Amino acid sequence: MAFTTARIEIPSDSLPLVGQLVKKLGGKVFKDCGAEEVLFTAPVIEEKERVSRMLKGLRLRADLTQKGLAKQIGVPQSHISEYEKNKRKIPREKASDLARILKTVESDFIYKD
Structure with a gap:
């Protein structure tokens, strides 16, 4: 490592x-x-892992549940779970919504494949 x-x-x-x-x-x-x-x-962690950890950490810091965050950005709770487990890439438009809600920048949720 x-x-x-x-x-x-x-x-x-x-x-x-x-x-x-x-x-x-x-x-x-x-x-x-x-x-x-x-x-x-x-x-050093991979970008995908960085993004998923960042999302979960910022969500918890904001005292939001996956379900609560999902409702605010208009996706099912399962999508938030999949974002946090690296099973689904966060679309750019959702990254923008997440950044606004979690008071950070969109690039925290974007990575190159």
Whole structure:
């Protein structure tokens, strides 16, 4: 599995949460690198997987169920489930709707085959 290392700046009170997320995604958390810095690395994920994780994460952050989100964009709940499991590609027009509802950008839901 390939890994990438990135530098991000976040509020210090978010550090434990980011560390937990990195571990949950299969990444590594290294020892403190200084008073205010911890180094995280995470595995590189395929675009399709990135899109599905992004959708699910943003949906949960917005406190929406699959059924609730599906109703707002005019698709069956099963489509949201399939989007989140990489079993169905998100159409561009639905990506635009998702971006508006989940307060992000359309490109979060687009990938090349």
